[in-house]
Amino acid sequence: MSWFVLAKLIHILSAAVLFGTGAGIAFFMLMAWRSKEMATFSMVARHVVLADFLFTTTAVIVQPISGIALIVLGGHDPFASWLLWAYGLFVLVGLCWLPVVWIQMKIKRLTAQAASGDDAARQQIKPLMQIWFALGWPAFGGVLGIYLLMIIKP
Secondary structure, eight states: OOHHHHHHHHHHHHHHHHHHHHHHHHHHHHHHHHHTOHHHHHHHHHHHHHHIIIIIHHHHHHHHHHHHHHHHHHTOOTTOHHHHHHHHHHHHHHHHHHHHHHHHHHHHHHHHHHHTTOHHHHHHHHHHHHHHHHHHHHHHHHHHHHHHHHHHOO
16 A cells, blocks of 8 residues: 555545544534433533544544645645635634534533533523534535545646
8 A cells, every 4th residue: 555545545534534523523412402401411512522522633633634645645736726725624614613612611511510400501501502503514514615625626
């Protein structure tokens, strides 16, 4: 197996982890929120924070490293317009993801308090979830845009 093929495999797998974990987190957080069961939501939020740390963070680190390897090994111009768009979308996704991580950690704390009967904590969750939900759309679209750019390389 060549270095290029290995880098491509790593890049594709980490992209799949990034997208798959993001989609899974979004689904389970949304379903837990909609359940209105604070104990359930608290448990899901704990696991979401852990999954984001283990999987998403790892993929976010691996993506640019394997991407740079593919650019170098594939002989691509690192300033090609399609790559500049991909870099920009990656930054956009990151700018959405960082506040989402903070929100998820705050929700993890608040749901634990709400599950213990703290109504003030319960009231703080809805606006945070609305921001979390709103930030998910540009991040999701950005990842899809990156996938498209990687496939068609216009």
